[in-house]
Amino acid sequence: MNAALTVPVGLGARAYDVVVGPRLIDRAGERCAPLLKRGRTAVITDRNVGDHHGERFAVALEKAGISVDMIVIEPGEQTKSFEGLADVSDRLLALGLDRGDLIVALGGGVVGDLAGFAASIYKRGIDFIQVPTTLLAQVDSSVGGKTAIDTPRGKNLIGAFHQPRLVLADLDVLATLPAREMACGYAEVVKYGLLGDAEFFAWLEKHGAAVLEGELPALTHAVGRSVAMKAEIVAEDEKEQGRRALLNLGHTFGHALEIETGFGEALKHGEAVAAGCALAFRFSARLGLCSAEDAARAETVFTAAHLPTRLDQLPVTGMNVDALVDHMRQDKKAEGGKLTFVLARAIGDAFTAKDVDAAALRAFLIDEGAVG
Ligand code: GLY
Numbered sequence: 085m086n087a088a089l090t091v092p093v094g095l096g097a098r099a100y101d102v103v104v105g106p107r108l109i110d111r112a113g114e115r116c117a118p119l120l121k122r123g124r125t126a127v128i129t130d131r132n133v134g135d136h137h138g139e140r141f142a143v144a145l146e147k148a149g150i151s152v153d154m155i156v157i158e159p160g161e162q163t164k165s166f167e168g169l170a171d172v173s174d175r176l177l178a179l180g181l182d183r184g185d186l187i188v189a190l191g192g193g194v195v196g197d198l199a200g201f202a203a204s205i206y207k208r209g210i211d212f213i214q215v216p217t218t219l220l221a222q223v224d225s226s227v228g229g230k231t232a233i234d235t236p237r238g239k240n241l242i243g244a245f246h247q248p249r250l251v252l253a254d255l256d257v258l259a260t261l262p263a264r265e266m267a268c269g270y271a272e273v274v275k276y277g278l279l280g281d282a283e284f285f286a287w288l289e290k291h292g293a294a295v296l297e298g299e300l301p302a303l304t305h306a307v308g309r310s311v312a313m314k315a316e317i318v319a320e321d322e323k324e325q326g327r328r329a330l331l332n333l334g335h336t337f338g339h340a341l342e343i344e345t346g347f348g349e350a351l352k353h354g355e356a357v358a359a360g361c362a363l364a365f366r367f368s369a370r371l372g373l374c375s376a377e378d379a380a381r382a383e384t385v386f387t388a389a390h391l392p393t394r395l396d397q398l399p400v401t402g403m404n405v406d407a408l409v410d411h412m413r414q415d416k417k418a419e420g421g422k423l424t425f426v427l428a429r430a431i432g433d434a435f436t437a438k439d440v441d442a443a444a445l446r447a448f449l450i451d452e453g454a455v456g
Contacts, residue, residue, distance in 0.1 A: 089308040093227065094319040098247045102227055102311045106300060108254035109141050109215065113148025119211060119249050121184035123150050126176055128199035129190040130159040133217050136260055141190055141215065153179050157195070161347065164198050164233045166242075172202045186211050186249070192218040193225040193353075197240070200231030204246030213250040218261060219269025220354055222253040223276070223310035224331075228318040239347070245323060253311065255303050266296055267389045268354020271334075273306050274385050275361055276313045279333045282432030284309050289385055296389055329436050333426040334360030336418070337367075340411035341398060350399040351392075358391035359398065367448050368427040378431045395453040405446055405454040412445070 088105025103115065116125070125145060129138055134156045142152040155175050157163050176187070187210055189199035196214050203212035216226035232243025258266065273295065277285030287305070288295070294302035314331065321328040338353070338360025345351040351359075365379040383393045392398055409423075418424045423440040450456050 089304060091308065091311045091315050093247070093315040095247060095322060098229075100247060100249050100251070102251040102253060102315060104222070104253045104255065104304060104308045104311060106254065106256045108252045109137060109257065110144050112141060112144045112215065112252060113146070113150060115250060115252060116145060116150060116186065116188075116213065117148045119213065120150060120186055122182070124181070124185040125150055125188050126153045126155055126179055126181050126185070127188040127190050128155045128157065128172060128195060128202070130157050130163070130192075130195055132159045133191040133195065137190065137217060137257060141188075155179075157198070159194070161194055161234065161239075164194050166233060166235070168198055169202060169233050172198060173206060176202065176206055181206070181210065183207050183210050186213065188213050188215060189226075189248075190215045190217065191221075192216065193221045196221055196226050197230075197232050197243070200229075200246055200248065201233055201243050204231055204244040209246065211249045212246070213252065214248045215252045215254065217254075217257045219258055219266055219307070220272055221269075222258075222307055223269060224272045224314065226251050226253070227311055227314045228328075229322070247322075251311075253307055255298075255300060255307065258298055258303065263296070264352070265354075266298070267391055268352050268357075270296055270306075270389050271354040271358040271361070271386065271391055273310050274382075274389075275331075275333050275357060276310045278361055278365070278382055278428065278431055279330050279426070279434040280313060280317075280432055281309070282430070284313075285381075285385070285431050289381070292385060292388060330426055330434050333428075333434050334358070334362075334364050336360065336412050336415050336425050337363040339415055340408045341395075341403075343411045344403050344407065345398060345400045355392055358386040358389075359393055359395075362386055362393035363452065364425060365428055366452070367425070367445070368429070370448055370451075371427070371444065374428045374430050374433075378428070381431060401453075402455050403453075405449045405456050408449055408454055409442060409446060 091102040187203045189196045214226035216222045229247035232240035295306040338356035365382040368374040369379040427437045
């Protein structure tokens with residue numbers, strides 16, 4: 085039997101555990117009960133996740149004497165908006181939830197970001213826990229306390245750092261995830277190897293297929309190692325003043341690609357991250373920072389997972405180089421309009437490069453197939 089792993093996030097008074105393993109939803113009551121003052125929760129979930137796991141989760145809490153009210157929202161990124169936030173906040177108020185109660189985010193990144201942000205401002209802040217149900221949310225968004233909504237001006241622009249009290253990453257729920265969603269989460273897993281752990285990356289080269297097929301020992305190691313890396317980085321740099329920015333490897337290129345492709349089904353976030361990481365490594369190789377061999381290894385691991393790595397594999401072709409550079413300059417991770425990228429000296433050795441030369445970037449993008 086596969087035991088659960090517990091990864092502590094060392095944030096002093098706001099420290100919490102990320103538990104990774106099978107059947108955690110069924111045993112959620114015993115883990116949540118110690119966090120509750122009154123035995124009352126509001127579980128925020130979306131219709132799809134609610135249909136699959138909502139009742140089982142509610143029963144697990146009720147068995148531990150915890151009362152559950154479900155707040156079911158529409159699935160999809162459009163819910164992560166001011167309107168979505170107002171709706172959820174109003175429903176929490178109508179339930180009369182107090183500060184001693186607990187909000188649970190049961191779902192993927194959209195549910196986690198919205199529920200977490202609502203928790204950060206509801207009655208000036210209420211505890212919440214994350215029960216992420218996608219691989220992407222398990223290895224990235226549920227850990228580290230970033231919460232946010234989108235506005236018409238961009239994604240995740242309004243939000244807060246609000247750490248959860250507990251994260252339960254139940255690996256069984258991934259069995260119902262479509263292969264494309266698994267691959268999207270896997271892109272973030274690969275990112276951890278690329279940015280800071282060459283040994284983990286080499287392990288993924290051998291065992292990536294088993295992770296994608298949901299084999300429990302491989303999945304446990306992949307999620308556990310990813311979460312441990314994120315926990316270590318967040319504990320050192322909670323508010324992204326320095327090292328946490330390394331988690332943005334592939335995201336500046338990726339974000340520009342997402343803007344060009346309309347942030348939707350055509351190119352999902354994880355796919356953009358895969359292409360973005362491959363581009364960041366090839367750009368690093370071109371700048372003489374890392375070897376061409378390392379850039380090729382990065383590409384091969386994504387390709388094996390059917391993830392895109394090149395502009396000509398994307399649903400929009402002939403992207404304009406000026407538009408791409410402009411998106412990268414305006415990326416919220418850039419400071420003062422300077423081109424800021426996470427680049428690499430080798431697999432497992434990423435660093436933040438500020439004020440990257442625009443001419444070199446343009447020449448690189450044109451060689452990659454962007455149109456001048
Ligand atoms: N997703 C990047 C971070 O949490 O910092």
